[in-house]
Every structure is written in structure tokens, then in C-alpha cells.
Amino acid sequence: MMRKNQTTALFMLIFGLLAGIFCHHYIDKQWLERAVSYELYSNLDGQLAYKFKGKEILVGELIPYQLSPLSQENLDKLETEPSIEQQWVQDSQGSIRLLKPAFHFGVWSLLPAFITVCLCLLTREPLISLLTGIIVGAFMLGQFDVIDKVLIPNLASEGTAGLLLLYLWLLGGLLGIWTKTGAAQAFADYMAKHFVKGPKSAKLVTWLLGVLFFQGGTMSTVLVGTTVRPLADKAKVSHEEMSYIVDSTASPIAAVLAFNAWPAYVQALIFVPGVAFLATESDRLSFFFSSIPFSFYGIFAVLGTLLLSLNITKFSGKRIQQAHQRAATTGALDAPHARPLSAKELQTVAVPANYRSNMLEFVVPLVCLISIAIGTFIALGSPKVNWAFTAALLLSGGIALIKGMSLNDLIDGFGTGLKGVVLASVILMLAVIIGSISKQIGGGLYLVSLLAEQLPYWLVPLTLQLITMIIAFSTGTSWGTYAIAFPLAMPLAWEISQVQQLANPELYLMICFATVLNGSIYGDQCSPISDTTVLSAMTTGCDLMDHVKSQIVPASLAAAMAAILWAALVYIYV
Template sequence: MQKNNNSIALFILILGLCAAVYVHHSVKPVWLEQSYVYDTYTTDAGQLAYKYKGKEVLIGELVPYRDSALNQANLDKSNQAPPMSQQWVRDENKQIKLLKPAFHYSLWSLLPALITIALCLLTREPLTALFSGIVTGALILGQYDLIDKVIIPTIATEGTAALLVLYLWLLGGLLGIWSKTGAAQAFALFMTRHFVKGQRSAKLVSWFLGVLFFQGGTMSTVLVGTTVRPLADKAKVSHEEMSYIVDSTASPIASVLAFNAWPAYVQALIFIPGVSFLATEADRIAFFFASIPFSFYGILAVTGTLLLSLNITRFSGARIRQARHRALTTGQLDADDAQPLSAKELQSSDVPQGYRPHVLEFVLPLTTLIGIAVITFITLGSPKVNWAFGVALLLSAFIALGKGMSLTDLIDGFGNGLKGVVLASMILMLAVTIGSLSKEIGGGLYLVSQLGESLPFWCLPVLLQLITMLIAFSTGTSWGTYAIAFPLALPLAWAVAQSQGLANPELFMMVCFATVLNGSVYGDQCSPISDTTILSAMTTGCDLMDHVKSQLVPATLAASLAAVLWTLTVFFFA
């Protein structure tokens, strides 16, 4: 079956590459006027200027709007690319605007995203699927030098470099040192001795750890799964329940307690020039946090796992209820026909001989990490995630060295941590690249031109939710979905808000932002090809498809309730 899928995927890829070459040579781009309004002021020298990323930018010569080569009327007359990349104009109402031309290739603009989704659905491998989407997008633009002209310029940006440093060095290094010192296992042992008395307390501890490790993704899944499995197995908690609790707190909680790497990554994808509350990186991070109350799916998903931990199972579906009944009556943690995934390599300890782990080696760095993130958010307006992870990493290292661990063992642990997140970092790099290409090719502009004027505004949040659920389920990655969806979704949301004259466009944008964020989390969480789904089953010892099928009902219920809440919010308050 998989061999047939690979053959179909190869055929689709070849067809997509041929189509991309055809688009570049035969399809004329549709040019559109894009106007941006900034808060301008007059300098002491009498020149017009505006602030961009905290720096003063002078405005050049102003021309009347009707004379600009970049207004829509003149763009429609021309069959060629505009003669300039931007121009400042003054319109009939004396308002100063910056005009920039943008283009799309109609439905062809969505080709890179469609190729990526199709290949990931068929091959179940996001790395090659994302790279194939990048190649397709590059061919549409006529860029044949992928390394020097496409990938390196994306990586060289400040935001992407900071993201890779955070995720690869700081996060990976911290995980590696915790593995070497046995800090997480010591914390689990402490919790087992003092708090776990039976099934309910075992599940509550698991839920608490899922909330505590709110960094999201594979890190939370591996840490929580490996830490709670021994205590859960001892308390006879079914593996279906445990895998659901681990999976449904890993990413959903990261979208709610967002003092982690998520805002730093997402903010780079939601810049819309001319929208004042998304103008700077600090503005976009503040927008992320202001949108958290609308993360209804994340809130409901985490609440659902809490209810399950309290043995309230009416909402959780027949499979989880049957699993709980089986474990209670027979002590059997898996179904009769289950094939649990082995996770020995994730449970093994790498502590050097003679080193004695202590619970404070985990608690102190984690408390420091959370404290720095929260304090910098309160005092500076945005959490300094790099500072938080950097200090936590150094503190863990100094504690280990102070307790007698050799520098060689410490560096070995740090290196193992880096190895563990290399693949994830590669996926992030490619995800950012395809997001940039998708934006340049104009997929978002095309959707705006098709839907911006006619779509009822109250339908858009649920539409975005369904689209991102489908993409994330097909690709198995929420962050990859963000790279595809955000450059399309937020310009569309802004166009709808402006064209339909909404009284509160910022609230409408927050809700649409939350639907993309949460819809992607749902699709990733429920996808059988998602790394977090597989790791949740692997670390808890559950059969993969038993885990997927058992969590589908409560996750879908939470997503359905969230859809109703999003619709009601924009209908009555936007």
C-alpha cells in the first residue's frame, strides 16, 4: 500500500513541477494595488517620516495618487511588471499612502501548498513534502538556484535565525542536559512518592505535568510521556487514557500558556504592512497574547483532559470509556489486538555512573525559565523567550558541574540534545521558507480577491478552522500549517473586515488568528502521521491507531464547541 502511495506521490510531484514550469513561462501574473497607511509625522528638519521596527524612516517625494504607475487603474492597463517596487502618494482626501504592487497567478498560486499537502498525505513524511513544495514555488518564480536564492535568504533573516537558535541550541541543549542529569526522572519519582495514590491521582499528576511542560510539541510529549508512564502503569491507567492526556495537553496548552517559542515563530508569519497593530515584532507578539482568550479549542481540550483525569468520561467517547472499564476490571492496559509502540530508547537513562539526580535540578531551571518569561512579558511587553531558555540552560549546566559531573559528560548530554531536535529544526526551516514563497507567489492575494468581497464575515472563522484542520491532519504538523495558512488567512481576514465595515476589526482578526492557531493544533493532534501523535503513543506504550481513534471523539467535540463560540463571538462583537 505504501509503495503504491509513493508511486502516486512521485507522479504528483513530477506533474506539479511540470505545472510550475508552465506557470512561470505561460501564465501572466495578475498585478494588484496594495496600499499601506502608516502613522506619519514631520521631523525637526521638516521631512515626512514614519517608524518601522523602532527606526525612523524618511518619506521621499509624494505624487498624486491618480498619476502613480502603481494604482490599480494603471496596473490594469499595463501588461508588464510595474516600473518600481513602491511609491508614496497623496490621495484625493489628502491621505498619505505607500503603494506597493503585488501579484498572484490565480489558482496556480496555491500549487506549492497543494503539492505539500498531497505529498505529506501520501508519503507521511513532512520533510520531503515541504521541500517539494519549496521547489514547486521556486520554479513558479523562475528561481532555479534553490540554495543561494531561496533557502539561504530565508534563513539569513533575523527572525528565522533567532528561531533556529532557540529551538536547536537552547531547547535541544536543555533537554540533553536534563537527560544527562536525570532531572526529569527525579521529578517524576518525587511526584510518584508524594502524590500518586491510585488511578485518578496518577492521571491528575500526568495532566499537571502536561500543563507544566507548556513548551508544546515533541518536547512536551516526550517529557510528559516518559515521566508519567511508570507511575500510570503502576496505578493501572489504560494506555488509551494516558496517550490522550499526554497528546491533548502538549500543543493545546502551548497555545494558551504561550511563554514559549510559539509567539517568536508565529509573529514572523502574520506581518501585514499598513495594519498598525501588526507593525512591529513587539506588536505582533502582543497581538498573539491578546488573542489567547479566543483560543477556545486549546482551552476546551485541556479542560477535557482534566475532566478525564477526574474520571468524568461522558464526553470522551465509547473507546476511552471501554478502555477505562477494561483497566479497572481486568488490569489490562491495552486492547487484546493492540500492537503497542516500543519506546525503550525514550525511557532510557543516560546519567553517568556515580551521579545522583535531584528533583531541584529540574524544578529550579524550569521555575527560572517561567519566571523570566513572565517577568519580561510584564515589564517589557513581550516575553524574552531566548533569555529564559538561555538562563535555564546555563543554570542546569552549572548545577550539574557543581555536583561533580565532568565537563565531558555535560557536553555529551548537550550534544545528544542537539541531535534530538535537528530533524524538527530542519522542518521548521523549510516551513518558514515555504511560507515566504507562498506569500510571494500571492496565494493569499488570490483568496482575498475571490472571497474578500462576498464571504459573510461570520463564516470566515469556521472556514479558516476547517481549512487548517485539514492541512494539519494531512501534513501532521501544526507549525508547517502555520507557514502555509497564516500568510493566506490574515490578509483575507483583514480584507473581509475592511470591505464589510466591521466595527471592531482588531477583535475579528484576533478570532481569525485563534482559529488558524487552534485548527492547526487539532489537525496535528489527531493526525496519525504527526510526530506528537506518534510520540504520545510511543512514550505511553499505546497502540498508535487505538490512540488516534480514541482521542478523535473528545478532540472533535472540543473543536465543534470552539467553532460555535468563534462564530458567536464575531457575530455579536466584531
């Protein structure tokens, strides 16, 4: 069986590379008009401007829409690439928006993600699979010098450098110091003695922390996974269960308890010209929060992890049930074939002989980390995660030195932490790169363009859910999917509500909005190339593909239940 999988994987690899070259030479790019609307105002100098990330940006020269080379009519006539990258236009109704051209290769745009996921499933080697997907995407774009033209520019970008700093140096160093000082183990011992009496209570603590850290995304995943790993290992909870609980209470809870950065980001993407209840930023924020009761996938995902925490595994799927039974009967936290992303160095406590561990060495830096993250979010509008982890790292090191640990031992622990997360950090960076390439070649745009055909109103929400699930799974990002899907889905839903004369168009838009929001979360959560998926496996010590395969069943069940409710609501009330 293994040999057959390897042969199939080799065939997929060769096919992907040849198909990438074929696409570049023989498949024409299909250019699409993409319009972005901002809330404009006149500044003190009387110039049109808008705010972006707190900065005032002036609107450029306005061109009549019909004359713009970036209008869809003119893009359809193109034989080469557009001569400009963006242009401000004004239509006959006076609406002003920014046009940016985008393209896709039709169904071929899904090729890099398809090859990557298939290789992950066949080989269980995410590193090779991600690299192959990146190379295929680069070939499609004509970038045959993959190292100099793709990998190095992406690795040198601000976003990737930030990932490297946070997850390799800061997170790895912090975990290494906690291992060297025995702080994590001391915390686990204390929790086991006073609060955690077995696997059920360990999982309940994990679920509760996931709900409390409702900022969502990578920050929530890292905080919860790092905190609960030592006590869950001591309580003999399988790593598949832990990684699922951590992952499924990250982004899903952020969509339900949305007192975070999500509404501010999403509201900027859902403006629809002529729709009064989406006219201003405050209107769109109110619309977001009014739509929360329809976030059925987020609600079911969080409830599903609560049931699992209570040892009710009936809805968790065969793999999680087997993992639960294995840990309960044999004490084995991983399957026999597993290759955990967390290195063995971080699972072995090597405290110097003359050093006495204390659980406060774990708790105090963690409280500091959370306080800075939440405090900066309240004060500045976004959590400064790097500040938080830097402060926690310095505090942990300082406490250790004050208590008498030698500098050599401290540096040794720091280095051990770096070694322990280097593989996961590389996988994380490659996942970000392939997500960027998938977006660049237009996989998401192609899928959404399929909705251009007339659809019955009752089918639109389910179609939006399915499309966004596929986009997010293919690109590994929910926020990236929002940027692709919302500007297309919301006007589509509004147009259908008007053409088909629906009785309650605002409710209809809320349901369509919820399907895009939740479908993207599902795809991101289940994707093997998502940063939160990788981090959930890394921080809990789980094999990446074991995590992906085990959580896709309960997540899909929650998505199916959500789809049924959305369809029922549209059919009955709209």
C-alpha cells in the same frame, strides 16, 4: 495498501514538479494592491514618521494615489513586474498609506501546500514531503537552483538561524544534560510520588501548565512539552494525548488570556480609515480585548483538552480514544507504526555511576528559564527566549559540574541531546521555509480575494473563518495569516456593515475579527507544517502525523461549535 500509497505519492511528486514548471512558464501573476496604514506623527524636525519595532522610520515622498504605479488600476495594466517595491501615497480624502504590490497564481498558489500535505498523509515522511513542497514552490517562482537560491538563503536568514540556535543547540543541549544528570527522571519520580497518581493527574498538570504559560506559540509549546514529558511517560499517558493537550493549550489560550505579545502585533493590522473605534493604538487594543469573549474556538479548544485531561474522551475522536485505550491496557505510549520525532537517546537515562540525581537540577533551571522569559517580556515588551534557554543550559551544566560530573560526561550528554532533536529541527526549518514560499506565491492572498464578490452579511464571518483556516493550514502560521487576512477582512466587514445598514456594526466587526483570529489559530494548530505542531510532537515524543491526525477531529469539532455560535450571534444581534 502501503505499496498503493507509495505509488500515489510518486505520482503526486511528479505531478507537483511538472505543475510547478508549468505555472512558471504559462500562468500569469495576478498583481494586487496591498495598503498598509501606520499611525503617523510629525517628529521634532517636522517630518512625517511612524514607529516600527521601537524605531522611528521616516515617511518617504508622498505621491497622489491615482498616479502611483502600485494602485490597483495601474497594476491591472501591467505586463511585467512593478518597477518599485513600495511607495507612500495620499488619496483625495487625505489618508496616507504605504502601498506594496503582491501577487498570486490563482488556484495554483495552493499547489506547494497541497502537495506537501498529501505526501505527508500518504508517506508519513514529513522531511521528504516538505522538501518536495519547497521544490514545487521554487519552480513556480522560477528558482530552479533550489539549493543555492532557496534553501541556503533561507537557512542563512536571521529567523532560521535563530530557530537552529534555539531548538537544536539550546533546547537539544538542555534536554541532553537533563538526561545525562537524570534530572528529568528525578523530577518525574518526585511528581509521581507526591502529586501525579496516574494518567488523569498527569494530564491535568499538563493542562494547567498550558494555561499558566499563556504567552502562546513555540515558547509555550516547548516549555510545557519539555516539563511534562518525563512525568507523563512515567504515568503511561499516550503521546497522542499529550501532544494534543500541549498543542491545544498553546495558541488557543493565548487568544483568550491575551496578556502577551499578540494584541500589540494584531492591533497594527486592523486599522480601518474612517472607523472611530479603531482610530488609535489604544482604541485598537481596547477593541482586541473587547472581542475576547467571542474567541469561541480558543475557549472550546481549551475546554476540550480539559475534558480529555479528566479522561472524558467522548469528544476527542476515534484516534485519541484508541491511543488512550492502548496506553491503559498495554502501556504502549506510541502506535506500533509510529516514528517519534524525539530520538531514543533522550528517552534513555544514562547517569554516570558516581553521580546522584536530584529533581532540583530540573526545577531550578526551569524556574530560571521561565523567570527570564516573563521578566524580559514585562521589561522589554517581548520575551527573550534565547536568553532564557541559554541561562537554563549554563545553569544545568554548572550545577552538574559543581556536583562532580566530569566535563567529558557533560559534553557527552550535550551531544546526545543535539542528536536527539536534529531531525525535528530540520523538519521545523523546512516547515518555516515552505510557509515563506507559500506566502510569497500568494496562496493566502488568492483565498482572501475570493471574498471580493458581494456576500450576505451573515455569511461573511463564516467565510472569513473558513478562508483563514485554509490559509493557516497551508502556510503553517497564524501570525503570517493575520498579516494577510486582517488588512483585507476588516475593511470588507466594515464596508458590508455600512452598505447593508447593520444595526450594530461594532459588534459585527468584533465577530468578524474573532473569526479571523480563531480561524488562523485552528489552521496553524492542525497544520503538519506548523512550527508549533512539530514542536508539540517533538517535545512530547509523538509521531508527527499521529499527532496531526489525532488532534484534527477534536479541533474541528471546536471550530464547528464556534462557527454555529458566531452565525447565531450575527443572525440574532446584528
